[in-house]
Amino acid sequence: MRVEIDPGLFDENARTAPSEAGRQIASIGAMDLLAGGHLPHVEIAYETWGELNEDRTNAVFVCHALSGDSHCIGWWDRIVGPGLAIDTERFFVVGTNALGGCQGSTGPSSSDPEGNPWGSRFPVIQLQDMVAAQARVADQLGIEKWHLVAGGSMGGMQALEWGIQFPDRVANIWMTASCSAHSAMQIGFNEAGRQAILRDSHFNGGDYYDSQQPSNGLSVARMIGHLSYLSDASFTAKFGRSLQDKENFEFNGGIEFAVESYLSYQGDKFTQRFDANSYLVLTKAIDYWSREDLSPLQARLLLTSFTSDWIYPNHQSVSIFERAQKLGKEVEHHEIDLPMGHDSFLLDGEHQARILRNFLSQ
Amino acid sequence: MRVEIDPGLFDENARTAPSEAGRQIASIGAMDLLAGGHLPHVEIAYETWGELNEDRTNAVFVCHALSGDSHCIGWWDRIVGPGLAIDTERFFVVGTNALGGCQGSTGPSSSDPEGNPWGSRFPVIQLQDMVAAQARVADQLGIEKWHLVAGGSMGGMQALEWGIQFPDRVANIWMTASCSAHSAMQIGFNEAGRQAILRDSHFNGGDYYDSQQPSNGLSVARMIGHLSYLSDASFTAKFGRSLQDKENFEFNGGIEFAVESYLSYQGDKFTQRFDANSYLVLTKAIDYWSREDLSPLQARLLLTSFTSDWIYPNHQSVSIFERAQKLGKEVEHHEIDLPMGHDSFLLDGEHQARILRNFLSQ
Numbered sequence: 001m002r003v004e005i006d007p008g009l010f011d012e013n014a015r016t017a018p019s020e021a022g023r024q025i026a027s028i029g030a031m032d033l034l035a036g037g038h039l040p041h042v043e044i045a046y047e048t049w050g051e052l053n054e055d056r057t058n059a060v061f062v063c064h065a066l067s068g069d070s071h072c073i074g075w076w077d078r079i080v081g082p083g084l085a086i087d088t089e090r091f092f093v094v095g096t097n098a099l100g101g102c103q104g105s106t107g108p109s110s111s112d113p114e115g116n117p118w119g120s121r122f123p124v125i126q127l128q129d130m131v132a133a134q135a136r137v138a139d140q141l142g143i144e145k146w147h148l149v150a151g152g153s154m155g156g157m158q159a160l161e162w163g164i165q166f167p168d169r170v171a172n173i174w175m176t177a178s179c180s181a182h183s184a185m186q187i188g189f190n191e192a193g194r195q196a197i198l199r200d201s202h203f204n205g206g207d208y209y210d211s212q213q214p215s216n217g218l219s220v221a222r223m224i225g226h227l228s229y230l231s232d233a234s235f236t237a238k239f240g241r242s243l244q245d246k247e248n249f250e251f252n253g254g255i256e257f258a259v260e261s262y263l264s265y266q267g268d269k270f271t272q273r274f275d276a277n278s279y280l281v282l283t284k285a286i287d288y289w290s291r292e293d294l295s296p297l298q299a300r301l302l303l304t305s306f307t308s309d310w311i312y313p314n315h316q317s318v319s320i321f322e323r324a325q326k327l328g329k330e331v332e333h334h335e336i337d338l339p340m341g342h343d344s345f346l347l348d349g350e351h352q353a354r355i356l357r358n359f360l361s362q
Numbered sequence: 363m364r365v366e367i368d369p370g371l372f373d374e375n376a377r378t379a380p381s382e383a384g385r386q387i388a389s390i391g392a393m394d395l396l397a398g399g400h401l402p403h404v405e406i407a408y409e410t411w412g413e414l415n416e417d418r419t420n421a422v423f424v425c426h427a428l429s430g431d432s433h434c435i436g437w438w439d440r441i442v443g444p445g446l447a448i449d450t451e452r453f454f455v456v457g458t459n460a461l462g463g464c465q466g467s468t469g470p471s472s473s474d475p476e477g478n479p480w481g482s483r484f485p486v487i488q489l490q491d492m493v494a495a496q497a498r499v500a501d502q503l504g505i506e507k508w509h510l511v512a513g514g515s516m517g518g519m520q521a522l523e524w525g526i527q528f529p530d531r532v533a534n535i536w537m538t539a540s541c542s543a544h545s546a547m548q549i550g551f552n553e554a555g556r557q558a559i560l561r562d563s564h565f566n567g568g569d570y571y572d573s574q575q576p577s578n579g580l581s582v583a584r585m586i587g588h589l590s591y592l593s594d595a596s597f598t599a600k601f602g603r604s605l606q607d608k609e610n611f612e613f614n615g616g617i618e619f620a621v622e623s624y625l626s627y628q629g630d631k632f633t634q635r636f637d638a639n640s641y642l643v644l645t646k647a648i649d650y651w652s653r654e655d656l657s658p659l660q661a662r663l664l665l666t667s668f669t670s671d672w673i674y675p676n677h678q679s680v681s682i683f684e685r686a687q688k689l690g691k692e693v694e695h696h697e698i699d700l701p702m703g704h705d706s707f708l709l710d711g712e713h714q715a716r717i718l719r720n721f722l723s724q
């Protein structure tokens with residue numbers, strides 16, 4: 001099955017490490033975490049674009065997915081930017097790096113009060129804590145209520161969590177390629193990646209910062225992730241059975257196919273910008289999280305999902321839609337027919353944009 | 363989406379290591395391999411059930427999938443056995459362990475002529491070589507022509523290869539949950555598993571037999587495999603978000619969900635019975651193999667596939683069907699609507715059996 005896919009859709013910008021240039025740090029104090037842990041001092045990296053209007057009604061908060069960061073204008077460059085659906089000329093757009101991450105926010109690679117990396121002593125973070133930390137950043141920025149909280153995948157889960165934890169602080173929510181609780185299969189994919197890290201001989205219980213990182217484990221974890229981000233059709237369209245820099249098989253036991261080269265390249269590149277402990281902390285947070293009851297929600301809710309997304313399948317969005325509708329919430333769901341799998345939410349700047357604009361204009 | 367699935371369908375018999383009791387060894391001499399390697403002495407483990415009739419027209423050959431072996435009456439216990447579709451009271455059934463494997467046949471863990479394990483020096487095997495070795499076993503058993511060659515997944519690929527490499531030695535072929543060439547996504551899943559092994563600090567280039575095995579890498583490879591064998595629906599039906607031996611989350615950074623426990627259990631169990639080098643050799647063999655041109659085929663061809671099998675998707679069987687039909691071959695294809703993913707071919711003893719009986723009775 002060879003599906004016609006616009007090669008432009010495979011632009012990898014969405015997955016490259018952003019510049020740290022515009023990054024600012026909000027010190028939000030101590031946090032008692034939902035699972036019982038305590039962080040004496042939390043910092044959250046954030047970036048902003050555009051201007052907050054006088055009555056503070058044009059603020060948009062963008063939540064990143066597992067491997068993203070505050071630089072949403074980079075990883076979501078078909079959605080966030082001047083003149084785009086999340087228009088930085090019209091909205092005051094804020095992105096943060098999630099609590100537990102490794103792109104400027106407090107996470108396992110950050111220093112404890114004694115100046116040593118947290119490592120194995122970093123407490124369990126839940127998605128609720130991430131959003132609680134984001135709310136403190138909003139406080140500091142003087143934003144009482146978001147016009148929109150938006151995100152895909154893990155970011156969509158945070159957007160929904162915003163609406164449930166802070167019902168009166170969100171006017172509109174957009175979740176794309178997301179869910180209200182991970183399924184067994186989603187947990188399974190995360191767990192295989194975690195096991196690759198935990199079983200790396202350099203992991204050392206999480207205390208590896210003064211020696212070699214568990215790069216091989218993290219790289220394999222990222223490969224497993226990538227397998228779930230594409231679809232059968234997009235793998236075929238992108239690679240097929242093409243060989244890597246050769247005309248014929250070499251039969252040398254090494255990499256032969258382009259898709260093999262791609263996976264190792266993506267895996268190894270990821271280890272340059274991501275911390276293995278953050279991978280464990282963030283995947284655990286999204287696996288733990290579950291919001292069956294949507295009754296606290298006051299925001300209008302927009303859901304988008306993709307026909308070819310088998311790891312965050314459409315029925316998860318349908319389930320949210322049906323529960324919200326039953327409760328009388330204002331909710332829309334659009335299933336978008338695109339072949340690029342879970343990555344569709346990063347790669348599609350057309351259908352999602354049209355749907356979001358339309359939703360916000362009502 | 364909670365699908366009603368008969369719990370009996372999750373019987374794990376199909377994946378347990380078989381008894382070695384009935385295993386015999388055929389010494390088939392030296393082999394020049396398609397990729398250029400040479401094995402000075404090859405042994406193939408095999409088992410037989412039933413009686414070969416006088417005119418030798420009731421022989422059935424069963425090919426195993428990646429992790430299987432000669433004991434098809436065990437791993438395919440809903441298909442092969444007394445009174446079953448591949449009826450050991452009616453047919454003379456033969457199963458072998460694939461060349462390159464580790465269940466009695468010559469593979470990387472076997473000894474070279476000097477008595478040392480082959481390890482890193484074991485040559486590249488192709489699927490064509492596996493079938494060539496099987497043909498020599500057939501010669502030794504006095505079987506000129508198989509009434510049926512059958513297999514699922516990698517086994518189905520071998521069944522098709524039989525019909526192409528030895529057109530006049532096969533009357534009927536049954537491929538289930540299989541394909542005529544791996545897609546980029548299938549290669550990708552195999553490659554992530556291979557990288558988990560290759561990056562294990564104990565791998566040592568493949569020469570690990572006198573020290574610690576790369577068990578963690580092999581275990582992670584098996585987890586990746588298992589993720590692809592089930593479906594979203596069967597993961598949900600089997601595990602949902604059930605916790606493992608606890609009522610509430612422990613937030614201790616360890617295993618919390620039943621599906622997490624399952625993956626590590628399956629991964630670690632696998633390392634007790636499987637060799638990491640064999641995993642590399644066999645997955646490479648199935649990734650290399652491609653049979654676009656079906657014109658040599660003389661056998662009648664039966665194809666079955668499963669709606670929920672996303673790793674060997676239905677369209678791969680359709681593609682074989684269409685190419686065979688275009689060439690005027692006698693071919694049937696049945697897509698079976700079952701929710702258990704790729705494992706359906708191991709777990710379904712009803713639909714496949716009915717279709718196979720019907721096909722053979724025509």
